[in-house]
Amino acid sequence: MADLGWNYGKRTSENNRNAVECNFCKKVTNVGIFRHKQHVVGTYKDVSQCEKCPDGVREEMKNMLMKKGS
Numbered sequence: 001m002a003d004l005g006w007n008y009g010k011r012t013s014e015n016n017r018n019a020v021e022c023n024f025c026k027k028v029t030n031v032g033i034f035r036h037k038q039h040v041v042g043t044y045k046d047v048s049q050c051e052k053c054p055d056g057v058r059e060e061m062k063n064m065l066m067k068k069g070s
C-alpha cells in the first residue's frame, strides 16, 4: 500500500529508500517518508517546514498523521 506521503515526494535514489525529495520545495530529506510528511505539515520541532506546500495539502497530511498516531 502506497503511503500518501509519496504523493508529495519522490525517491532520489533506488538504493536509499530514505532519501525523499519534496515535490514542492525540492528539499531532500534522508530519514524516510515519515520525516518528509512531518516536513510538509511543519509543526514538529527539529523538522523544517515546507515553505511551498499548499495549505490544503498541509491540512490533508496533518489529518492523516493524527489519525495514524491515535
Ligand SMILES: [Zn+2]
Pocket (backbone or CB within 6 Å): 022, 023, 024, 025, 026, 027, 039, 040, 049, 050, 051, 052, 053
Ligand atoms: Zn518541501
